[in-house]
Amino acid sequence: MKGTLTAERRRKLVLSIVLAVICIIYVLPIFMVVLNSFKLNTYVKTDTFAFPNEESFAGWANYIKGMTFGNYPFWKSAFYSLFITVVSSALILLCTSMAAWYIARVDSKLCRAIYYLCVFSMVVPFQMVMFTLSKTADQVKIPYFNFADMAFDKVALNTPWTIPIVYLGFGAGLAIFMFVGFVKSIPLEIEEAASIDGCGPLRTYFSVVFPMLRPTMISVGILEIMWVWNDYLLPYLVLDSTKYFTIPIHIQYLKGSYGTVDLGATMALIFLSILPVIIFYLCCQKYIIKGVAAGAVKG
Amino acid sequence: MKRKKGSAPGSRALIRRPLRRWFPLFMGPVVCAFIIGFVYPFCKGVYLSFCKFKTTSDAEFIGLGNYVKALQDASFMHSFWYTALFALVSLVFINVLAFAVAYALTQGIKGSSLFRTVFFMPNLIGGIVLGYVWSMIFDGILTRYNTSILLETKYGFWGLVILMCWQQIGYMMIIYIAGLQAVPDDMLEAAKIDGASRWQTLWRVTIPNVMPSITICTFLTLTNSFKLFDQNLALTGGQPFLIQPDGSAIKTTEMLALNIYNTFYGQNVNARGTAQAKAVIFFLLVAAIGLIQLRATRKKEVQQ
Numbered sequence: 227m228k229g230t231l232t233a234e235r236r237r238k239l240v241l242s243i244v245l246a247v248i249c250i251i252y253v254l255p256i257f258m259v260v261l262n263s264f265k266l267n268t269y270v271k272t273d274t275f276a277f278p279n280e281e282s283f284a285g286w287a288n289y290i291k292g293m294t295f296g297n298y299p300f301w302k303s304a305f306y307s308l309f310i311t312v313v314s315s316a317l318i319l320l321c322t323s324m325a326a327w328y329i330a331r332v333d334s335k336l337c338r339a340i341y342y343l344c345v346f347s348m349v350v351p352f353q354m355v356m357f358t359l360s361k362t363a364d365q366v367k368i369p370y371f372n373f374a375d376m377a378f379d380k381v382a383l384n385t386p387w388t389i390p391i392v393y394l395g396f397g398a399g400l401a402i403f404m405f406v407g408f409v410k411s412i413p414l415e416i417e418e419a420a421s422i423d424g425c426g427p428l429r430t431y432f433s434v435v436f437p438m439l440r441p442t443m444i445s446v447g448i449l450e451i452m453w454v455w456n457d458y459l460l461p462y463l464v465l466d467s468t469k470y471f472t473i474p475i476h477i478q479y480l481k482g483s484y485g486t487v488d489l490g491a492t493m494a495l496i497f498l499s500i501l502p503v504i505i506f507y508l509c510c511q512k513y514i515i516k517g518v519a520a521g522a523v524k525g
Numbered sequence: 526m527k528r529k530k531g532s533a534p535g536s537r538a539l540i541r542r543p544l545r546r547w548f549p550l551f552m553g554p555v556v557c558a559f560i561i562g563f564v565y566p567f568c569k570g571v572y573l574s575f576c577k578f579k580t581t582s583d584a585e586f587i588g589l590g591n592y593v594k595a596l597q598d599a600s601f602m603h604s605f606w607y608t609a610l611f612a613l614v615s616l617v618f619i620n621v622l623a624f625a626v627a628y629a630l631t632q633g634i635k636g637s638s639l640f641r642t643v644f645f646m647p648n649l650i651g652g653i654v655l656g657y658v659w660s661m662i663f664d665g666i667l668t669r670y671n672t673s674i675l676l677e678t679k680y681g682f683w684g685l686v687i688l689m690c691w692q693q694i695g696y697m698m699i700i701y702i703a704g705l706q707a708v709p710d711d712m713l714e715a716a717k718i719d720g721a722s723r724w725q726t727l728w729r730v731t732i733p734n735v736m737p738s739i740t741i742c743t744f745l746t747l748t749n750s751f752k753l754f755d756q757n758l759a760l761t762g763g764q765p766f767l768i769q770p771d772g773s774a775i776k777t778t779e780m781l782a783l784n785i786y787n788t789f790y791g792q793n794v795n796a797r798g799t800a801q802a803k804a805v806i807f808f809l810l811v812a813a814i815g816l817i818q819l820r821a822t823r824k825k826e827v828q829q
Contacts, residue, residue: 238632238633238634238635241629241632241634242634242635242636244629245626245629245630245634245636245640246636246640248626249639249640249643249644252643252644252646252647252691253643253646255647255658255659255662255691256646256658258658258661258662258665259658259661262661270661270665271664271665271668272668274661274662274664274665274666274668275665321554321555321558322555324550324551324552324555325551325552325554325555325556327551328544328547328548328551328552329552331540331541331544332541332544332545333541334545340552340556340559343559343564344559347559347563347567348815349811349812349815349816350563350567350808350811350812351752351782351807351808351811352752352754353754353782353785353786353804353807353808354567354570354804354805354807354808355563355566355567355570356786356789356804357570357573357581357789357797357800357801357804358565358566358567358569358570358573358581359562359566361580361581362561362565362566362569363561366561383561391558391561391562392558392561392562393562394554394555394558394559394562395558395559395560395561395562395563396562396563398555398558398559398562398563399563402555414537414540417540418539418540421539421540421543422539426543427540427543427544427547427551428547428550430540431551452649455651456649456650456651456652456653456654456755457651458651458652458653458754458755458758459754459755459786473651474651474652474653474654474755477653477654477657478653478758478759481653481657481759489661492657493661496654496657496658499651499654500650500654503649503650504646504649506649507646507649508642511642514649515641515645515699518648518696518699519699519700519703
């Protein structure tokens with residue numbers, strides 16, 4: 227009996243070591259980015275895997291250069307990325323959860339039609355609608371109050387301030403699907419009690435339903451954040467590309483000028499764009515894994 | 526959308542009746558955005574696939590001509606077979622490796638949560654960035670042999686397979702871990718008592734029990750491969766090009782989504798109708814995979 231126990235223990239030890247080695251290989255690509263971001267341009271391609279030495283070490287120069295690299299300031303791309311991600315996700319969470327509650331509780335024919343349309347939209351690849359969507363986004367104008375002229379103005383959906391509406395439209399499917407599934411599992415009695423106590427639908431939603439949706443909110447929120455932050459094609463086609471960049475557009479733009487591009491500076495930018503994602507991941511790892519897995523199983 | 530008829534009909538009306546009038550507030554924003562962001566572009570896209578057009582306003586109905594052109598397009602057919610081959614190869618690699626890792630991580634070894642964290646991480650990095658990172662690494666290796674990932678189709682193919690494995694193994698691993706943890710312990714114990722070897726237990730007890738996870742992961746990797754765009758664009762962008770006798774070029778590492786994109790936004794604006802027809806074919810393909818998946822997972826649910 228003791229013999230089998232040590233054999234078991236040895237087996238586990240070997241397994242641990244093998245996994246540890248794979249782990250190191252796994253983080254190597256990220257490590258290579260960090261390494262090369264401190265190298266001078268010409269050494270990135272010839273000595274990719276070497277540590278920077280006296281000749282090839284560039285210090286912070288790549289990071290400083292990267293900030294204004296490609297005739298577009300990097301901080302601007304980062305700001306637009308952040309803004310679009312935060313506003314789109316918040317908009318999607320608020321609007322689709324309200325709609326999902328309405329769909330699940332009213333359950334009329336129209337509601338069912340909208341629900342099935344949403345489910346249908348989940349299987350439609352973006353290439354199917356990309357051309358018409360980008361044209362529609364240019365044409366649709368929404369009114370807003372311009373404080374500079376103190377008058378109503380119109381703005382198309384091709385700016386970072388309005389693109390969240392496009393995201394809400396194209397991303398509604400999965401969110402509604404997940405929220406409706408969850409709302410149906412909530413017992414009706416709680417809402418009834420609120421209603422009997424004199425709450426109107428709006429109050430019932432915000433003070434009773436909304437807090438109960440928390441777990442699904444986190445899952446959907448994580449999925450939407452990951453999607454919008456990393457999305458390249460939608461903002462590239464919809465946004466006015468002479469004025470607005472996001473981080474993926476910025477990086478692809480640099481790659482487009484391959485040959486003349488400063489690889490060291492690009493690696494510095496890539497590292498800067500990965501870093502917040504990794505920090506975000508390490509902070510809310512538990513929720514992220516759960517959220518992404520929930521989206522996979524359902525979608 | 527089946528509803529439980531548990532509570533009294535009167536009590537449901539308590540919520541439903543006052544809520545009905547609030548349609549503009551609760552549904553309005555989503556419905557408007559959904560029409561702008563999905564319904565209208567989709568319908569217009571289907572219509573335009575039967576038209577000759579350069580922009581959305583000068584469309585002229587021509588029937589099925591675009592579809593004929595799309596199916597006769599050698600580059601489209603090439604990208605279809607290339608995508609199918611890629612989907613098949615990456616499906617096998619990703620699933621086998623992800624299952625192996627998940628199996629190893631559920632053996633109760635030390636540090637498994639750390640390993641899990643590391644393996645999942647590449648998932649969160651965007652496709653464009655991933656493509657760029659890996660093109661640096663592959664070129665770093667290949668320059669030593671005086672070549673580049675952009676020069677040979679097979680490098681582009683296997684490069685993309687490696688990239689996708691790196692990105693997706695962690696994701697599939699999470700699903701497999703959930704499946705493996707749900708395998709009843711008493712079944713494993715019974716197999717042990719009956720004298721089954723570790724290998725027999727894996728094949729006869731564990732794998733049949735995680736079949737639902739295997740189905741999900743198979744379809745996920747399949748649809749992910751078919752819809753792949755960012756990584757393909759950033760890693761090789763379709764290079765190397767093969768010049769045809771008639772002067773047109775086949776981009777040998779171009780996948781379906783990228784082929785559609787290039788047809789839309791390439792130099793030949795007259796090909797936009799063809800591009801839209803390709804997009805509809807592409808949609809039908811992806812939707813078909815989705816439908817088969819839905820049926821397969823439903824069946825499994827009934828069995829349990």
